[in-house]
Amino acid sequence: MQLEDYAVLINDALNRQETIVFGCHCTIRYSGRAESRLSHGDRLFIIKRDKALLIHQPHGSMPINYMKAGSTHSVVFLDGELRFKAVNGAAKESIEATISRVHFFNSASLQDGEVIELVGSERDMSDMLYSNPEMIEEGFTAASREEQTKYGFIDVFGTDKNGVLTVVECKRYGADLSAVTQLRRYVEKVMVSKGITKVRGILAAPKITENAKKMLEDWGFTFISVKPPKYLEDENKRQARLDGF
Amino acid sequence: MQLEDYAVLINDALNRQETIVFGCHCTIRYSGRAESRLSHGDRLFIIKRDKALLIHQPHGSMPINYMKAGSTHSVVFLDGELRFKAVNGAAKESIEATISRVHFFNSASLQDGEVIELVGSERDMSDMLYSNPEMIEEGFTAASREEQTKYGFIDVFGTDKNGVLTVVECKRYGADLSAVTQLRRYVEKVMVSKGITKVRGILAAPKITENAKKMLEDWGFTFISVKPPKYLEDENKRQARLDGF
DNA sequence: GGGGAGAGATGCCGC
């Protein structure tokens, strides 16, 4: 297979809306929101049926260059090399690659309409706390859950055992300074909206950094250690127990 | 090629540290920080030489499941299907896929030691402002740039024409509420550290949301519209000018 | 389409 033959192969596959994968030796230039150059090396190109483009180096998790779905791709053979060009008009972005060798190539009409089911998000965490307010604090009453209240996107909003309005902010990961400032912003908004000065803030997360804890305490807020729920893990544990018998 | 033959192919390629790509019909389960399930459909599997795993649906920019570099992968043929398993981090995370058909397969020893050159980051933006303080304000004097001052990671720190201490926070994208709270946090930290009450805050970004602008003004801070630098674009423009003659 | 916030965020750099 000659290098120029891949131009036909790629353009045909693009027209057929196939998923395209090829490994090649190339240089790459990107221009758009930022700009980048990448000198000679082996990379993996992926073009999906929705015309999303991913260019990967042979290491690392993230694409080294990419373009969103709805882009326009073309390949021409010129001066003994393939000139690949991707353009996203809406985003005013473009990628140009000069390909001097193709190591392998494949394309196929992949079909997949499935949507992933994911458990353990922050939303699941706030659902859990809303349904089990005693996990927040003894005597806590949950009033609203991740609803667009006029106070903002508050995860859980309610009153403590003393009837004090309380904002609960959930983080599925370790809480940092920005989590505290976010909570602070919500608490201040509730205070201004309600015209009151006593509003509590609770940060619920698996853990919290030292600096964030200090800032939290400076503002009189409370930290509670909560992990996001994992149904499948619970299933596995139950299964393990059953298997034990 | 029989389905079971791919087990040998994949395991051999793993041992040779090749970059592996294959399209297949499968179901996927993930368990780790969160948990997920994905029912039958066609997907693209990528395993890199550093053992990073990416699983893509035939649409969208992001992998539907993934595992970081340094994972352990294995494939066995069982009950007429391929059982793929990836494990990482002392078995804290794992992906299991049941593959009922392989549409295509490729592996190759891709080599690439190049590092991308990228222009237009926030760092480039703060460099630009530090070197050209008149872009911030007439009469501005820049004292430090993105240094680990005892006040935190302040992008540009200096004094305005009246000698008032000023914190400049850069955003390469549109500034939002969290950008304002970040600036606020730095300003407050400088005020406490220096024991003074008059510290200015300037937010430098291409644009700012309406709510963020309101909060900024409530706090007496200033917004200036600055875009991140793009050398290549400048080059192109210069080239276009030259071509015009 | 803009705004706001999460993500199995990831990756980078500094201490």
Place this chain on the structure above:
DNA sequence: GCGGCATTTCTCCCC
């Protein structure tokens, strides 16, 4: 390793 923060963040949801 943790911490703090940018990212060509991307994606989703809601107004």
